[in-house]
Every structure is written in structure tokens, then in C-alpha cells.
Amino acid sequence: MGKDITSALRPAIVMALLFAALLGLGYPLAMTGIGQALFPVQANGSLVRDGAGHVIGSTVVGQAFVSDRYFDTRPSAAGKGYDGLASSGSNLGPAARPLTDRVAADVARYRAAGVAGALPADLVTASGSGLDPDLSPAAALAQAPRVARVRGLPLDRVTALVERQTSAPLLGDPHVNVLALNRALDAMAR
Amino acid sequence: MTLQGWFLILGFTAIVLTLAKPLGLWLFALYEGRRTPAHILLAPVERGFYRLAGIDPAQEQGWRRYAVHMLLFNAVLMAFTYAVLRLQAVLPGNPQGLAAVGEHLSFNTAISFTTNTNWQSYGGEGTMSNLSQMLGLTIHNFLSAATGIALAFALFRGFARREAATVGNFWADVTRITLYLLLPLCTVLTIAYIACGVPQTLAGVVDVQTLEGARQSLLLGPVASQEAIKMLGTNGGGFFNVNSAHPFENPTPLTNLIQMLSIFAIGAGLTWTFGKAVGNTRQGWAILSAMMILFLAGVTVSYWAEAAGNPALHQLGVAGGNMEGKEVRFGIAASALFSVVTTAASCGAVNAMHDSFTALGGLVPLFNMQLGEIVVGGVGAGIYGFLLFAILAVFVAGLMVGRTPEYVGKKIEAREVKLAVLAIAVLPLMILGLTALSSVLQQGLAGPLNKGPHGFSEILYAFTSAVANNGSAFAGLTASTPYYDGLLGVAMWVGRFFVIVPMLAIAGSLAAKKYTPEGAGSFPTTGGLWVGLLIGIILILGGLTFLPSLALGPIADHLAMIRGQLF
Numbered sequence: 001m002g003k004d005i006t007s008a009l010r011p012a013i014v015m016a017l018l019f020a021a022l023l024g025l026g027y028p029l030a031m032t033g034i035g036q037a038l039f040p041v042q043a044n045g046s047l048v049r050d051g052a053g054h055v056i057g058s059t060v061v062g063q064a065f066v067s068d069r070y071f072d073t074r075p076s077a078a079g080k081g082y083d084g085l086a087s088s089g090s091n092l093g094p095a096a097r098p099l100t101d102r103v104a105a106d107v108a109r110y111r112a113a114g115v116a117g118a119l120p121a122d123l124v125t126a127s128g129s130g131l132d133p134d135l136s137p138a139a140a141l142a143q144a145p146r147v148a149r150v151r152g153l154p155l156d157r158v159t160a161l162v163e164r165q166t167s168a169p170l171l172g173d174p175h176v177n178v179l180a181l182n183r184a185l186d187a188m189a190r
Numbered sequence: 191m192t193l194q195g196w197f198l199i200l201g202f203t204a205i206v207l208t209l210a211k212p213l214g215l216w217l218f219a220l221y222e223g224r225r226t227p228a229h230i231l232l233a234p235v236e237r238g239f240y241r242l243a244g245i246d247p248a249q250e251q252g253w254r255r256y257a258v259h260m261l262l263f264n265a266v267l268m269a270f271t272y273a274v275l276r277l278q279a280v281l282p283g284n285p286q287g288l289a290a291v292g293e294h295l296s297f298n299t300a301i302s303f304t305t306n307t308n309w310q311s312y313g314g315e316g317t318m319s320n321l322s323q324m325l326g327l328t329i330h331n332f333l334s335a336a337t338g339i340a341l342a343f344a345l346f347r348g349f350a351r352r353e354a355a356t357v358g359n360f361w362a363d364v365t366r367i368t369l370y371l372l373l374p375l376c377t378v379l380t381i382a383y384i385a386c387g388v389p390q391t392l393a394g395v396v397d398v399q400t401l402e403g404a405r406q407s408l409l410l411g412p413v414a415s416q417e418a419i420k421m422l423g424t425n426g427g428g429f430f431n432v433n434s435a436h437p438f439e440n441p442t443p444l445t446n447l448i449q450m451l452s453i454f455a456i457g458a459g460l461t462w463t464f465g466k467a468v469g470n471t472r473q474g475w476a477i478l479s480a481m482m483i484l485f486l487a488g489v490t491v492s493y494w495a496e497a498a499g500n501p502a503l504h505q506l507g508v509a510g511g512n513m514e515g516k517e518v519r520f521g522i523a524a525s526a527l528f529s530v531v532t533t534a535a536s537c538g539a540v541n542a543m544h545d546s547f548t549a550l551g552g553l554v555p556l557f558n559m560q561l562g563e564i565v566v567g568g569v570g571a572g573i574y575g576f577l578l579f580a581i582l583a584v585f586v587a588g589l590m591v592g593r594t595p596e597y598v599g600k601k602i603e604a605r606e607v608k609l610a611v612l613a614i615a616v617l618p619l620m621i622l623g624l625t626a627l628s629s630v631l632q633q634g635l636a637g638p639l640n641k642g643p644h645g646f647s648e649i650l651y652a653f654t655s656a657v658a659n660n661g662s663a664f665a666g667l668t669a670s671t672p673y674y675d676g677l678l679g680v681a682m683w684v685g686r687f688f689v690i691v692p693m694l695a696i697a698g699s700l701a702a703k704k705y706t707p708e709g710a711g712s713f714p715t716t717g718g719l720w721v722g723l724l725i726g727i728i729l730i731l732g733g734l735t736f737l738p739s740l741a742l743g744p745i746a747d748h749l750a751m752i753r754g755q756l757f
Contacts, residue, residue, distance in 0.1 A: 011259065014242055019332070023373075095642065096644065125514040
């Protein structure tokens with residue numbers, strides 16, 4: 001056994017260093033080069049810029065909306081909400097009182113804003129990441145009357161916009177990107 | 191539950207079954223040391239590595255030498271990562287200017303990645319610099335996976351060889367698996383992930399002024415290159431705190447499917463390789479069938495429970511399934527499926543927060559891990575864990591008919607059965623022992639976020655995940671304390687290597703045996719009867735031990751949930 005250990009010492013140390021160089025530096029750096037060359041937009045975070053070139057978000061990451069003029073994104077447990085440096089879910093269990101308290105408060109808020117009927121689950125639950133960019137079509141449509149009212153737009157134009165912005169992939173559930181939806185809303189009003 | 195959801199689940203299963211043979215063939219070429227297409231580019235690298243390290247790849251090793259070289263290599267790598275994390279502040283590649291990772295967190299993380307667990311006591315963003323992610327963590331994602339597959343090869347050789355004293359060469363196995371399987375596949379996967387929206391840059395934080403004018407900071411980094419091996423090597427340690435739920439790690443339903451397939455691909459392929467190695471691919475298919483039956487049973491329970499939703503929220507006027515902790519772009523089906531895949535294999539990546547699953551939806555991942563993650567399982571670890579159960583199953587069958595059991599041409603005798611039981615007993619001893627300890631000590635009780643039975647589930651889940659080398663969590667538990675970092679670190683180490691060493695001893699003992707041809711009295715290990723017996727043994731030996739602990743945690747939680755009791 002002692003002989004085995006001494007015979008293993010050199011290969012263990014040398015191989016660890018060689019593999020560290022290959023897999024810890026060579027591989028990620030080569031991939032960075034290829035990614036930057038082939039897909040520069042995606043490799044740099046799929047950033048969205050306004051007319052002046054300022055970064056206003058990312059097409060894949062969610063952001064907070066608090067104004068009544070915009071569609072809300074989902075409740076977020078990332079920092080104080082949609083904190084890009086502190087992704088987190090609530091981690092509350094199904095029978096946790098803090099969960100039902102939080103949901104009850106959000107339900108009351110939507111009721112006060114005039115949303116009747118059963119609320120879509122995603123509208124009042126926190127996502128896993130706290131950075132969910134999407135809503136279900138039902139959760140967006142539930143907010144359409146409020147947005148139309150605040151903006152003074154006809155309801156059918158707002159619902160038609162939601163439907164246009166809905167993507168229905170083969171593999172996942174239909175969803176609406178809220179940043180894209182709200183930008184389209186701004187463009188429509190102009 | 192929707193038709194589309196079942197389409198995804200059954201489609202996923204069909205693709206896994208389709209991938210098993212091509213990947214199995216690829217792995218078999220590496221098992222035999224034959225050339226692959228990847229040799230054209232990388233064979234000089236392999237030769238160069240051996241020359242610099244003074245390795246003769248043709249020199250065969252007995253099981254003890256194989257074990258010592260494997261252990262020493264892993265110990266050196268662990269020390270290396272510990273050093274990288276502790277020196278983070280003075281090393282380059284740290285655009286956020288992060289401080290060094292703390293002592294107990296570095297200890298825990300170094301073990302976590304060495305053992306293919308990838309338990310995240312750390313948060314990812316805000317803890318790990320780009321260099322730490324690459325040089326400290328990504329290397330383990332490759333090498334702990336390659337180590338797992340190499341160990342499976344050693345056990346296969348034990349079954350396949352006759353009256354042999356050796357089980358292969360550890361260095362040749364690890365190097366070939368890394369260079370000719372993992373690296374080429376990860377290159378392709380990385381490019382696919384980037385195309386779908388996963389960042390790959392050395393930059394750090396981007397400042398955003400949102401549409402409403404608020405400030406948001408987005409963290410970028412070399413995410414895609416780590417994501418590829420994180421899933422393919424069933425590692426599961428995320429670049430970000432929330433892992434594959436983060437839109438930068440897993441931006442679309444398509445990346446989600448690729449990630450789930452990556453988790454199962456190699457594990458499923460290894461069942462075919464095993465069959466080929468022992469001269470009958472039906473042996474491999476029988477194993478994969480038993481795995482897939484257990485897998486689909488788990489998915490059914492989980493999907494049903496999550497789609498049924500949370501009655502406490504329904505009472506408040508909320509409709510539909512349980513979306514707390516889930517992402518809209520995946521929805522219920524892809525989240526439930528992911529949770530079962532990641533715990534059936536020893537991956538531990540998550541695309542939804544298991545802590546916020548319904549009680550029964552959270553029980554399935556827990557139970558999967560307690561079975562020892564042998565339903566496809568971690569790369570290498572799944573198949574060698576499963577073969578330990580196969581040894582016990584033929585032993586039980588042998589007891590029933592009163593003759594010496596055999597499996598794929600080898601007599602299974604007292605030594606193999608004792609060693610298999612020793613390896614399998616590690617799981618309940620460690621999981622239940624440490625959970626019990628933490629349920630009475632003040633330091634342990636300080637951990638859970640949730641009250642009531644769900645808080646107990648958080649502790650049970652943590653030790654189950656650590657010992658089984660999974661790495662997923664009921665993440666409400668505050669684990670970055672000296673108590674949990676230390677204890678979970680020990681649990682991960684014991685859970686990995688105290689299974690591996692007896693398993694290698696079995697490989698050595700089997701390799702030395704003569705070939706015993708199948709006779710009229712042999713118990714057939716390919717048909718439906720065998721698959722049924724395997725499932726029965728796994729559920730009774732692997733699962734029953736944990737039933738009382740599940741009754742105190744998720745089952746009590748479920749009963750409280752349907753009674754409407756809150757904590």
C-alpha cells in the first residue's frame with residue numbers, strides 16, 4: 001500500500017495540474033472565443049437597448065414593474081425583487097403561513113384593481129429564480145383591463161397585443177415575455 | 191395534467207432509450223481502449239499528458255492500486271480547489287472584486303465538487319469569481335464525472351474478465367473518458383446553449399436601467415461552458431444560486447430539454463456498455479428497463495401532485511397547479527419531470543425550487559435519492575450502485591432456491607454479498623444518523639426556514655442529498671454555517687468513497703473468479719421476472735429503511751396540507 005501511494009504521487013499531482021490548465025482555462029476560454037465570434041448578442045446576455053443605446057434589460061431575464069401603466073411581472077424573492085445579483089425562490093413549503101399570507105395580500109391587491117374570478121397561479125406565486133421574465137397568457141390577460149383603463153386604450157387592442165406577444169413552444173407552456181409586452185405597449189401608445 | 195405534459199414526459203423517455211445504444215457504443219470503445227473520432231485531434235494531448243506525468247497507460251492495475259491512485263488524484267484536486275477558493279481575492283478573473291471564500295465554505299465546496307455532489311452552500315453570484323467557477327469548479331465537473339465512469343469500467347471488467355488480477359488502468363480510463371467523450375460533447379453543448387441565450391463571457395456585472403427607470407444589475411460570466419459539463423457529468427453545481435431555474439442558465443424550454451437529456455444520456459448509455467462488456471446486451475436492457483419503470487412511477491406521482499396544486503392557495507381564490515418556485519417558461523410538467531430526472535440521476539441541478547413543491551411532489555426527489563440514485567443514476571455511480579443491488583437480488587433469488595447465485599457468468603459468494611451490503615448500508619447509517627443528530631442539536635435546529643414537518647424535511651433532504659452525492663436542496667435550509675458545512679462535507683465524502691472502495695473490492699474479487707456458464711438451474715437475469723425482482727429488492731432494501739423518516743417529514747406535511755393546517 002505504501003509503495004502504491006508513492007507511485008501515485010507524481011501522476012496525481014502532474015495530471016491534476018495538466019487537467020486544471022486544459023479544463024479550467026483552455027476549455028472555457030476557447031468556448032468564450034467561439035461564443036463571442038458566433039453569437040455575440042447571446043454570449044453577452046441578450047441585452048436590450050433603447051433608442052439612445054442604454055441597456056434597459058435582457059430578453060431572457062425578468063425585471064420589476066410597479067407602475068399601473070405596465071403589466072406586472074410575478075412576485076420575486078430575489079433580494080428586494082428582481083435583484084440580478086441575488087437570484088432566489090421563496091423556498092416556502094406548501095403549508096407555510098408566510099406563503100399563504102403573502103399570496104392573500106397579492107390576491108387582495110388584484111381584487112382591489114378589479115380582477116374577478118379565479119387568479120392564475122403564476123400571477124401570485126414567486127418564481128424559482130426570482131427573475132422569471134414571463135407570465136402565462138391568462139396572468140397577462142387578467143391585468144389587461146387595468147392596463148387599458150390606466151392608459152386610456154380600448155381593451156380589445158390590449159388583449160390583441162397580449163395574444164400577439166404570446167409564444168407557444170412545442171416543449172413548454174405558452175408564455176408572454178413581460179418586458180417585450182410592455183415595450184410593445186409603449187410603442188402602441190405613441 | 192395535460193396531454194402536452196405527457197407528450198413531453200414520454201417523448202423524453204423515448205429519446206433517452208434511443209440514445210442508450212449509440213452512447214453505449216461510444217463508451218464501449220473507451221472501455222476497450224479503442225480509437226474514437228475524437229482521437230484525430232486529441233490523441234497528442236493524451237500522449238503528452240502521460241509523458242509529463244510518467245504514466246504507462248498499458249500498465250494494468252489491481253483493484254487496490256486502482257483505488258489508491260483514484261483516491262490520491264481526488265485528494266490533490268480537492269486541495270487545489272480549496273486553494274483556488276481561499277486565494278480568490280488575489281487571483282485574476284475576479285471582475286466583481288470578491289473576497290476570498292470563507293474557510294468552512296471552501297472546505298464544503300471543495301468536497302462537494304470532488305465527490306460529484308455539487309451541493310451549493312454558496313450562492314454562486316456574489317461568492318464565486320469567474321476564475322473560481324472555471325478553475326476551481328468546472329475542472330471537478332469533468333473529473334468527478336470521469337472518475338465515476340472509470341470506476342464503473344473497473345467493475346465491468348470485474349464481471350467480464352476471467353481469473354484476472356487487474357481491473358484496468360485508472361489514468362488511462364480517466365484521461366480517455368475526459369478527452370474523447372466529455373470534452374467533445376461539451377463543446378457541442380456549450381455552443382448550443384450560447385445560441386439559445388446562455389452567456390459566455392469573461393465580463394462581470396452589467397448595469398441596467400429598467401423600462402421604469404429602476405436600477406438592476408445583471409451578472410454575466412462563462413456560464414455556458416460550465417452549464418454543459420454541469421449537466422452532462424451529473425454534477426449540478428450552478429453558476430448562479432438558483433441553478434437551472436435562472437434564465438441565464440436555462441433560458442428556454444429547449445435548453446431545458448437538452449439539460450434533462452444530458453443528465454440521463456451517459457448513465458443510460460452505460461447500461462448498454464455493461465451488457466456489451468459481459469457479452470449480452472440484453473443484460474443491459476434489463477437494467478435500463480427496471481430503471482425506467484421506477485423513473486416513470488416517480489414522474490407520475492410528482493406530476494400528478496404538482497398539477498393538483500396547493501389546496502391552501504385554492505382557498506384564497508387561486509386556480510391551477512403549484513407554481514410557487516416554478517418558472518412560467520417550463521410550467522408544471524417540465525418542472526416536475528426535471529425534479530425527478532435530477533434526483534433519479536445524481537445530478538442535483540434544479541429548474542424549480544423543490545422546497546416549494548407540494549408535500550408529495552417533494553417526497554419523490556427525496557425518495558429517489560434515498561434509493562441510492564440508481565435510477566439511471568450519476569455517471570458511473572448509477573450503474574455501479576445498481577449492480578450492488580443486482581448482486582443482492584441474485585443472492586436473494588439464490589437463497590430461495592437453495593443454490594449458489596450467479597450473475598453474468600460469475601458466482602456471487604459470501605465476500606461479494608458482504609461487501610455489497612457494506613456499501614449499501616452507508617446510505618441509511620449516514621443519512622438517518624446525521625438527520626437525527628441535527629434534529630436535536632441547537633446548531634442543527636437553527637437551519638430550517640420552514641416550521642413544522644416541512645422544517646424536518648429540509649434537514650432530512652440536506653443529509654440525503656449530501657450522502658447520496660446529489661446536491662439538490664430544500665434550499666430554505668441555511669447551510670452555510672460551520673455546523674452544516676462541516677457535517678455535510680463529511681457526509682458527502684463518506685457517501686462517495688465509502689461506497690467506492692467496497693465496490694472496487696468486489697470488482698477485484700470478481701475479476702479473479704472463473705467463468706461459470708449459465709446452466710439449466712441458473713436464475714435468468716434478462717427477462718421480466720428478473721426486472722420485477724430487481725425493482726422489489728431496490729424498493730424493499732433501499733426504500734423501506736427510510737419510510738419512518740418520510741412519515742415524519744413529507745407524509746406528515748401532506749396530511750397537514752389536506753387538513754388545511756398551516757405552520
